Amino acid sequence: MNAADTRNRILMTAMELFWEKGYLSTSVSDILSRSQVHSGSLYHFFPGKQDVLVGVLELYRDGIDEMLLAPNWEGVDDPIERIFALLAGYRTHLIVTDCTYGCPIGSLALEIHEPDPVVRELMAANFSNWSAAIAGCFDAAADRLPAGSDAKALGEFVLTVMEGAVMQARTYRDIGYFDRNIAVLRDYITTLLAGAKSGSFA
Amino acid sequence: MNAADTRNRILMTAMELFWEKGYLSTSVSDILSRSQVHSGSLYHFFPGKQDVLVGVLELYRDGIDEMLLAPNWEGVDDPIERIFALLAGYRTHLIVTDCTYGCPIGSLALEIHEPDPVVRELMAANFSNWSAAIAGCFDAAADRLPAGSDAKALGEFVLTVMEGAVMQARTYRDIGYFDRNIAVLRDYITTLLAGAKSGSFA
DNA sequence: GACTTGATTGAATACTCAATCAAGTCGTTC
DNA sequence: GAACGACTTGATTGAGTATTCAATCAAGTC
The missing domain is CATH 1.10.10.60 (Homeodomain-like)
Structure with missing residues (x-):
């Protein structure tokens, strides 16, 4: 070897x-x-255990397209449906792990209370990549959204909902908490697409 | 003593x-x-360290009204504004801690990967109390919400947004991530109050 | 005033942890 | 084939961990 x-x-x-x-x-x-x-x-x-963590976080950061997005977006072209396809991927993880799954970055972010700057910035970079990918979906659907919609803020919001939904499903060991959260998110995005006079929160 | x-x-x-x-x-x-x-x-x-944790979680569970809700809801009568008053309390915690604050329950929920059933159920009970308090706000404002709105699901959703928003603000050490998330939430709730044909996600 | 109860003390125990180090192996280069 | 550096081995280190325990103390109670 x-x-x-x-x-x-x-x-x-x-x-x-x-x-x-x-x-x-x-x-x-x-x-x-x-x-x-x-x-x-x-x-x-x-050099030490933390440097292994740095290496792992770099793997996540550099592999988001191949490891996360590509598998979930295969055969899904509509940008809005891509958002929910990605969320469905997290749902699958929860199901196959009996609701034990946790987002690795989110877990680290809350587990490490006083992170080294290098570690913290890598976690932030992973969040940024994730929400930027979602923001890209909203950008691609900009013509169906209210004028002035803030794609970046919406991307961060979807990340927030994913993290919170996973956290609750995991804590309750019940997928229902995930599903209800995603259903509310879909309701919101549906109202946006319906052209409600909205989206002016920026 | x-x-x-x-x-x-x-x-x-x-x-x-x-x-x-x-x-x-x-x-x-x-x-x-x-x-x-x-x-x-x-x-x-x-008996051991974990039992201290149990005691702490019981304190949180039993003290949510006096320690969390009452302080933030003093002088706030409108049920919808109470939701954002509570969220504003978390914002204050973030500000005074230079965005180091984390929700104690949420942190524990992600930190402890294989929790003892007693511990896990106490974390879940804390989540339930929190989101039930918010659901109570939505119930109190039921006449201003679309018919058939699911107050329980909305309460869980607000918890989700709080946890995700705190997580991001903490990871980025930037209150902007919290504020943008809350702004999107407010946009959503505003569309609900505006009577958009929505809320049928249950 | 004998006895019980519960609270307190702090040294000792058994263990796990991240990290080190000297001694080795292997492949490459001159 | 010698010399070099990259890599491997795994026992060892020493600090830190949760927990135990026999002994002491204070305050009741009968």
Whole structure:
């Protein structure tokens, strides 16, 4: 096994573990035993545990298109439906994990109370990429939205609703909380599309 | 100092620390040194660290009216404005903490990945109390909302928006993310009040 | 004034943690 | 084939962790 493989295996394993158990509850030994890598190797590639986290956050940041958007948007052309297709992807994650799933970035954002600036900015960059992708959908549907609609703010709002809906479904272990939240969001977006005299919140 | 005082001081201190540093990052020693209580005393009242958390969650659950709602709703009678008054309270917390504030329940919900059932149900109960309070506002304004509006779902949605908005403001260290999210929420609620043919998402 | 109860003390325990280090292996280059 | 540097091994370190426990204390109660 070459060096790049080792580094990559560490990162993929850490990505899994941080998602399953969170960053704080994942020990370096956890990463070592699951990845079958020895501690010296890990510390050869990464100065410390936090640098592994940085690597994972960079993977998320650089992989949003291929890992997240492309799979969920395949065969979905309408920009508004793309928004709900992405949300449906999160719903699927919740279902297959018995409502144990949590958004990895959101979990980290609330788990780490005093983040290193590098870590915090990477979490923010991940949020920005996500909401920018949604804002792109709203931009693509700008002609169907009220004039002056703020696509950026709407993208951030959809991110907010996803995070909150996932948080509640996970806490209650009940997908109903996710579904109701998304239904309310759809109601709102429907009123926007219906051309209600709205969208002037910017 | 009597026993009730000691127990209470432990809980108040733990509440502070869990909010500042999170549950996992708060050590029992942290609680002991700040509360000036000795370890034996703590373990006399609480079987273990998790039971301190349970006590704190019970304090939140039982104190929502006096600690959260009453202060924010003083002098605010309109039920819809009460919703935004409560959200404004969270905005104030963000401002005075330089956007470091996090909702204590939301943070715990995402921080603890495999919660004990007792803990998870207490977090859920806290969410339920919060969104039920908001649902009560929507109920009180039912005559101004579209017929068939689902007050419970709307209450959960407002909780979602609060949690997501706080999460983003905290991650970006920028109150603008909170304000934009709340502005979108207000836009939505405004369209509901304007009697748009909506609210039929239930 | 003997006895009980509950609260308190703080040292000791058993354990986990991130991180280190010296000794090795391997491939590449001259 | 020698020399070099990148990588690997895994035992070890030492600080920090939650928790336990025997002993002490204060305040009742009969």
